[in-house]
Amino acid sequence: MKPTDLKDPEYFHKVVDCQYACPAHTPVPEYIRMIALERYDDAYMINWESNVFPGVLGRTCDRPCEPACRRGRVEEEPVAICRLKRVAADMKGNVRDRIPQGPFPANGKKVALIGGGPASLTVARDLAPLGYEIHLFDEQKAGGGFMRSQIPAFRLPEQVLDEEVNYILDMGVHKHFNTYVSSMKEILAQDYDAVFVGTGAPRGKDLPKLPGRWDAKERVHIGIDWLASVAFEHTEKIGKKVIVVGGGNTAMDCCRTARRLGGTDVKVVVRSPFEEMKASPWEISDAQHEDIPILSCHNPKAFVTENGVLKGMMFQKVEAVYDDNGKRRLVPTDEPEVFIEADDVLLAIGQDNAFPWIEKDLGIEFGEWDMPVVDKVTFQSTLPKVFFGGDAAFGPENVITAVAHGHQAAVSIELFCQQSDVHQRPAPITNLYSQKMGIHEWSYDNGVVSDLRYQVPHANKEITLTNRKLEVELGFDMPTGYKEAMRCLNCDVQTVFQENRCIECDACVDVCPTSCITFTTNGEEDDLRQRLTMPANNPDQDLYVSDVLPTARVMVKDEDVCLHCGLCAERCPTSAWDMQKFLYNVSKASHVCPTEAV
Amino acid sequence: MSYKRPAFRHPDAAINEIGFHQKDYEGALSTLCAGCGHDSISAAIIQACFELSIPPHRIAKISGIGCSSKTPTYFLANSHGFNSVHGRMPSVATGAVMANKDLTYIGVSGDGDTASIGMGQFAHVVRRNLNMVYIVMNNGCYGLTKGQDSATADVGSSGKAGVPTMFSSIDLAGLALELGAGFVARSFSGDKNQLIPLIKAGISHDGFALIDVLSPCVTFNNTKSSTKSYTYVRDHMESTSIADFVPVKKEITASVQPGESKTIEMHDGSKISLSSIAEGWDPKDRLSAINAIHKASLEGEVLTGLLYIDAAQPPVHKLLNTVDAPLNSLQERDLVPSQEALEEINMGFR
Structure with a gap:
């Protein structure tokens, strides 16, 4: 083999497994060391620079870093990276004065951000201090997008979200809330130098052709719409018996929210085998902890109604069969169909992108599945001044991916507005320096502790189930946060x-x-x-x-x-x-x- | 400074025939100078004992004084140990061996501990063919007292102080051959492929086994002018053969090396297979070994590998016809003759 080229920054980057796996490449070990030093403000700011929403992500991130964690290869469980991020956010003091404060000298450029979710907010965060005039449009009454409408308050308290959204909005962003943008043409007709589309994947999938779907339609809800309705306090209760159809994280949020809105007999019913459910394992176990059974291998057959009243649903049992390429097929078994009673049904079977507001004659090309044609590196569409990011770019992902997109789209917009080539991207900023302090001394804690992963304490179920706004996870306290931080192997x-x-x-x-x-x-x-x-x-x-x-x-x-x-x-x-x-x-x-x- | 090794080992680390990991044969983290050859010898002992599947608690490690004699702290933490007086390791080992013939004895000593203050002790333990492996960690200097020349430093060689040695050196392997040792080998701390099979063979040898291991002192004797530096030994190493140790239960499957090869059977049925054997050398011929050592020495080379073996030489227990049971297990009835036996003895005098 050739000698390893240490000049290539990606070699050592890859060794830092967590950072490499993170879509936003947050310098994880660096902030974990800050937590161990009780430098929570510094830990928070390292996160904020990189992932913009440490308090939100410390509670809700999909954590691609954790399966990648080296600790998982040498012992059983990875470092609780996500929960340590929350420690940084929970324990920090006032960091306002470390966050860029406007007014910033104007650079004369004007950018429209369509959608107020994590992708758009990241673009705003990166561009506002450079002097851009930012106009943010969202149909909701406040910023945050799906972080606000879809993530239930018992997982993400509103004040945590507000704080981090406001850090950005307070940079002098022009807010256009309660404003649904219905025409891209109109936006383009205005004098924006660039337009960023971060409208997410707003259309929840339905089962429109399933028998009985429209017979009692007021008791059959689209999961994400129902969650938004709960978040904005339009919906306050649900029937006692609830079926949640679907096996992703939205299904978990739906069932747990239903438990808090009066659902006493809430069931999750999913087509796939239990092991192949899309939801994160910890979200599944949190749902199970709240006495929600998960019925796998049940394929919806029909809604059952009587005189326009929903009675329940029929399911056919299926089994997973794999062909030689490992491709799965769900094959019905001979078992009789199963009837499950329900007063309400929540459909959480996925979501689609939808761009009805983008006219087809603007030069923004759409490809397969009506998705815009977007460059994977620059996030530029086929109309040079329009950029996409977050779920709007390549379909549903997660908050941290949206943030990563936002950073890159902001780089592209800055290059584009400077009339530079958007493909000539600045190199990552790297640094490599010795930790030697003395003959056998290092400036990092090189001892390796044998502690197993610490569990995050949860609030008492009897109490949290009565109030949808009470946070379930309590987060690590300082001593536990320290001990968990010490499990980090300092791979950087x-x-x-x-x-x-x-x-x-x-x-x-x-x-x-x-x-x-x-x-x-x-x-x-x-x-x-x-x-x-x-x-x-x-x-x-x-x-x-x-x-x-x-x-x-x-x-x-x-x-x-x-x-x-x-x-x-x-x-x-x-x-x-x-x-x-x-x-x-x-x-x-x-x-x-x-x-x-x- | 780290004083503890992390608890984690490679997740694929193997277990040996008796269910132990190599970790179970390790000791504390070394406090010797970084880069000390002795640490490599410790690692070789750990690996040899692990691979031989000796239960750690059935091993006794005995040492004298010096950098070398500190090393038993750094291997076999679960074994018996005795860190004795300067040069007196052989006496303590003699006592232990006589008391219990069931254990595996590893004596660790240095060139100062063996070739100077302990020379008399060394000579007699060789003569008696005590059942033990005697490992000399030979660096040609007194590292613990700032690097003065030891009795194994070659004439003209100089360490960090820069003053060449005036006195002729003692060759411990040659001396052991003179004194009638049944297993004599020399190796280099920087060559584990050679050292580990030799340690295994030494442990399996029934009787006294000397392994003289050149082990550079990085702090005081790893200079360009030293004949015991990493560079010098690497450049001047010659070997009698390539040795492979084959335990009892395994068949010889080692690949055939070019050159002459030979298999030597040990008393317990294990085998040493030798390949690429040097010209004019026969592992079972004491004179050819002495010749080979002198020849290499005259040419300024360091002869390593197995130098001599006589697997049939009677060990001390056989010579003295000692009791099989460990002494601490002997009860009064075993030690005091019965009335009938006494009568019989008395009758002999009447």
Whole structure:
């Protein structure tokens, strides 16, 4: 193999598994260390810079970082990264003075943001301090988009959302709430330099052709619309018996909200097998904890009504059959159909994008499934001044993905408004520097604790079920937050090897607890992976290969289960190994170098 | 400074035949200088004992004084240990071996501990063919007292102080051969592929086994002018053969190396397979071993590998016809002759 190119920032970025997996590439270990140091404001600001909504995400994020966490490969469970983010948000003091405050010197550019969700707000956050005049349009009465309308208050208290939305709106954003934009043509006719579409995926899927669907239609609700109606206090109660159809996170939010609005017998009914439900495992277990049974492998057959009154639903039992390619088919079984009683039915079977307000003759091309044609890197549509982001760009994802889109769209808008090429994007900002403090001392806590993952305490169910606004998860207290923070392995503190210093004494090989380091003759990657002290059987993780050493061997380090404990560097007599902190910040609009307008 | 090794090991780490992980053979985190050759020897002992599936509590490790003699803290934390007086490891080992022949004895000593203050002790333990592996961690200097030359430092070699050694050196392997040792080997801390099979073979050898391991002192004797530096040893290492240790239960499947090869059977049925055997050397011929050592020494080379083996040489227990049971398990009835036996003895004098 060729020696590893450390000049490529993506090599060490990939070693920081959590940060690499995060769509917004939040520097996770850096903020976790701040939490351990009780520097909550700093921890919050690192998050805020990167993911804009630390308090919201600390409660509701889909957490792609956690399955990626290295800790999950060396023991059972990953670090509770998401809940530590919440610790930063909960424990911080007043950070107002660290957030950019307007008025900002105007740059003469004007941008319209359609939709007030996380993607649009991120664009606003990135562009407002650069002097843009931002106009934000949303049909709701307040900003936040689906974070406000779809995430129930018992998971995300309104004041947490308000605080973080207001940090952005207070930057001098022109708010146009309660304003449904019904024509893109009208927007384009105005003098905006760029338009960003962050309208989400607002149309909940229905079962329009299912027998009986329209016979008692006032008791059959579209999940996301019903949640919004609850959030804006148009709906305050529901029948005792409720069926929630669907197995995603919206279904979990629907069933748990129904429990709080008078539903005593709430069931989730899903077509797929339980193991393949789309909802996050923790959301499923939270629902089960609230006495909500989940019936899997039930395919809806009909709504049952009597004299226009909903009585329940019929389901056919199915089983999952997989073909040779692993593709799933749900095949009906011979079992009799199942009738389940219901006063109300909530349909949470997915959601679609909908752009009825974008005229088809504007030059904004639409492709498959009526989705706009959007560049995956620049988020630019086929009409150069129009950009898409969040669920509106590529279909339903999650808040953190919307934020990541927002940052990149803001970069594009800044480039576009400077009349630069939107494909010439600024490089990420990286830094790599030694953590050596003394002969055997590091400026990070290199000890590895053996603590298992701490559980987040929940409020008493008897109480939370009576009030939909009472938050269920209580968050870690300071001591537990500290202990959980100490579980982080500091993967951003990299093991950096300098072959010209190595005397091949084997000290690093002998001391490495997880047998990551091998000195051997070079070879092709597949062969080399098998010749290591411990075969490197996780192809997702790279091998760090040095140049040739005096004995004609190379140093090979399997990054897979390195604990970043620093023992290799501590036991190295010549400092050929060093522990160096790698910071990686995704390029943002403020990193675009100003150019003279052409 | 880290004083504790993290508890986690590689998730795919194997277990041996008796259900232990290699972790169960480890010791505390070393406090020797970073890069010390001794740490590599400790690691080799850990791996050898793990791979031989010896229950850790059936091993006793005994040492004297010095950097080398500190190392038993850094391996086999679950084994018996005795950190004795300077140069007196052989005496303590003798007592332990005589008291219980069931344990595996690993003696750890250094060049100062063995070739100077403990020389008399060393000579006699070799003569008696005590059942133990005697590992010398040989760095040619007194590291613990700031690197003075030891008795194994070669003439003309100089360490960090820069003053070449004036006195001729003692070759412990050669001496052991003179004194009649039945297993003599030399190795290098930086070559575990060679060292680990030798330790395994030494442990399996019924009788005294000397392994003289060149182990560079990174702090005081890893200089360009030293003959015990990493670079010098690597550049001047010659080996008698490539040794592979084959435990009793495994069949020899090792790939055939070019050159002459030979298999030596040990008393317990395990085997040492030797390949790429050096010209003019026979592992069972003491004279050829002595010759080979001297020849290499004259050429400024360091001869490593298995130097001599006589698997049939009677160990001390056989020579003295000692009792099989550990002494602490002997009861009064085992020790005091019965009335009839006494009568019989007395009759012999009448």
